[in-house]
Amino acid sequence: MIRYIAGALVLIVLSISAVDSRTLGDDVLKLPSEVSNFIHGSSSSDNDDDAVGTRWAVLIAGSNGYYNYRHQADVCHAYQTLKNGGLKDENIIVFMYDDIAFDEQNPRPGVIINNPLGQDVYAGVPKDYTGENVNVNNFFAVLLGNKTDLTGGSGKVVNSGPDDHIFVYYTDHGGPGVLGMPTYPNMYAYDLIDVLKKKHASGTYKSFVFYLEACESGSIFEGLLPKGLNIYATTASNAVESSWGYYCPGEYPSLPSEYDTCLGDLYSIAWLEDSDLHNLRTESLKQQYKVVKERTINKDLPYGSHVMEYGNSELSVQHLYMYMGTNPSNDNMSFVEDNSLPINSMAVNQRDADLIHFWHKFRRAPEGSPKKMKAQKQFLDMMSHRMHIDNSIPLIGKLLFGFEKGAEVLKSVRPSGEPLVDDWECLKTMVRTYETQCGSLSQYGMKHMRSLANICNAGISKEMMAEASAQACVTIPTGSWSSLHRGLSA
Numbered sequence: 001m002i003r004y005i006a007g008a009l010v011l012i013v014l015s016i017s018a019v020d021s022r023t024l025g026d027d028v029l030k031l032p033s034e035v036s037n038f039i040h041g042s043s044s045s046d047n048d049d050d051a052v053g054t055r056w057a058v059l060i061a062g063s064n065g066y067y068n069y070r071h072q073a074d075v076c077h078a079y080q081t082l083k084n085g086g087l088k089d090e091n092i093i094v095f096m097y098d099d100i101a102f103d104e105q106n107p108r109p110g111v112i113i114n115n116p117l118g119q120d121v122y123a124g125v126p127k128d129y130t131g132e133n134v135n136v137n138n139f140f141a142v143l144l145g146n147k148t149d150l151t152g153g154s155g156k157v158v159n160s161g162p163d164d165h166i167f168v169y170y171t172d173h174g175g176p177g178v179l180g181m182p183t184y185p186n187m188y189a190y191d192l193i194d195v196l197k198k199k200h201a202s203g204t205y206k207s208f209v210f211y212l213e214a215c216e217s218g219s220i221f222e223g224l225l226p227k228g229l230n231i232y233a234t235t236a237s238n239a240v241e242s243s244w245g246y247y248c249p250g251e252y253p254s255l256p257s258e259y260d261t262c263l264g265d266l267y268s269i270a271w272l273e274d275s276d277l278h279n280l281r282t283e284s285l286k287q288q289y290k291v292v293k294e295r296t297i298n299k300d301l302p303y304g305s306h307v308m309e310y311g312n313s314e315l316s317v318q319h320l321y322m323y324m325g326t327n328p329s330n331d332n333m334s335f336v337e338d339n340s341l342p343i344n345s346m347a348v349n350q351r352d353a354d355l356i357h358f359w360h361k362f363r364r365a366p367e368g369s370p371k372k373m374k375a376q377k378q379f380l381d382m383m384s385h386r387m388h389i390d391n392s393i394p395l396i397g398k399l400l401f402g403f404e405k406g407a408e409v410l411k412s413v414r415p416s417g418e419p420l421v422d423d424w425e426c427l428k429t430m431v432r433t434y435e436t437q438c439g440s441l442s443q444y445g446m447k448h449m450r451s452l453a454n455i456c457n458a459g460i461s462k463e464m465m466a467e468a469s470a471q472a473c474v475t476i477p478t479g480s481w482s483s484l485h486r487g488l489s490a
């Protein structure tokens with residue numbers, strides 16, 4: 001086993017250094033100062049934006065842990081962008097675990113940055129829902145404006161009316177049909193869509209925009225989000241691919257040397273940095289979608305993903321101003337197709353960002369130090385957890401469907417436009433059954449959600465799944481990632 005892990009470690013190191021050696025293009029930031037005169041004096045652009053109605057925003061980071069620094073950094077940055085845009089604190093509701101700024105590993109205590117050259121984005125962020133209060137139940141209660149359903153937190157909810165505009169931004173790990181939460185259970189697509197339907201039925205918004213960053217995030221809306229809800233959603237990736245961490249250790253542009261964790265995510269910083277640059281009265285949702293799509297595909301896959309749009313795309317002609325306001329100091333920065341951000345540099349697969357973090361910690365710790373031992377253990381724990389998950393799921397497939405057909409059934413992807421699974425309760429049952437026998441899927445294991453969905457789609461019963469899982473996993477591995485101390489994830 002140890003030898004196997006050492007082999008895997010060598011492979012990982014090789015792939016990391018392969019990533020290191022890639023070079024970037026020479027695109028540069030182009031500011032539109034020369035177009036400012038042309039723009040100045042034009043006011044035709046903002047007359048479709050709200051004369052009435054309040055802008056509401058819900059921002060949520062679904063992770064915790066210093067190795068997931070980037071998700072909370074994205075959310076803090078989003079808060080600053082909206083605040084600069086003129087939204088009021090009473091209308092911005094923030095969910096973040098809040099364990100980053102003062103983590104002992106943070107080289108700048110009390111400061112969070114979302115860009116290598118970036119300013120602090122942590123100061124002033126409202127701590128509406130932190131720690132254990134970042135959970136699905138509170139998130140849904142906030143969206144629905146239902147105070148009686150809250151447990152803990154500031155009590156702020158989206159208390160919106162029929163003329164209002166709502167913007168929701170989520171960032172974290174995910175998997176097909178599921179989004180991570182720092183406190184279990186995770187959020188399932190079907191339940192989220194159900195809440196959006198209820199919100200719509202309550203008649204408490206005019207239009208609604210949802211920006212979503214997670215692996216396989218397209219699967220959250222694919223075949224599920226009806227156009228009639230008047231919601232426009234964009235996602236960091238399609239239903240079958242990873243999303244990407246960005247501003248990561250060892251990549252270009254390089255981080256301040258004291259950082260060993262990714263500072264942002266590619267789709268997230270693409271929309272945030274674009275919004276920070278422009279007069280948002282002049283930029284439509286559709287234009288931002290295109291800019292973000294181009295940046296997030298990152299020229300040459302596989303170091304990028306396909307940004308997708310779902311729901312009512314007619315809303316995308318609206319200006320960003322309707323949801324984000326606009327920073328008065330950008331008044332002369334009108335959006336034109338060519339003044340957007342650079343497309344360059346390296347991203348790290350969302351699911352490998354933690355490995356890179358632990359690897360950097362290991363590499364940088366003094367030889368023979370307790371720190372080095374600890375970092376090595378963290379890295380090896382992560383690797384062995386991954387191997388356990390990546391081995392046990394396919395084995396269950398073989399036990400259920402036969403040696404030949406197992407992989408084929410587990411890996412099959414439904415045609416685009418169809419949801420991942422028909423019976424979402426079955427999917428949750430399969431997750432619980434697996435975890436009871438084999439240990440926690442944890443954030444990495446969300447990757448295999450499609451296999452579990454396909455087990456449901458094939459009509460396998462809970463009892464058959466329990467039997468196959470028991471055969472595949474004799475015991476629950478002892479490492480912290482497999483441990484069920486946080487409960488079942490579904």
Ligand SMILES: *[C@@H]1O[C@H](CO)[C@@H](O)[C@H](O)[C@H]1NC(C)=O
Pocket residue numbers: 144146147148149
């Ligand atoms: C709010 O939540 C409570 C508790 O779950 C529930 O009983 C009530 O029906 C909800 N109210 C609305 C308006 O949805």
Ligand SMILES: *[C@@H]1O[C@H](CO)[C@@H](O)[C@H](O)[C@H]1NC(C)=O
Pocket residue numbers: 036040328329330331332
């Ligand atoms: C925008 O340009 C006008 C005219 O050049 C100038 O008077 C104004 O101060 C500028 N606004 C900002 C925010 O830079």
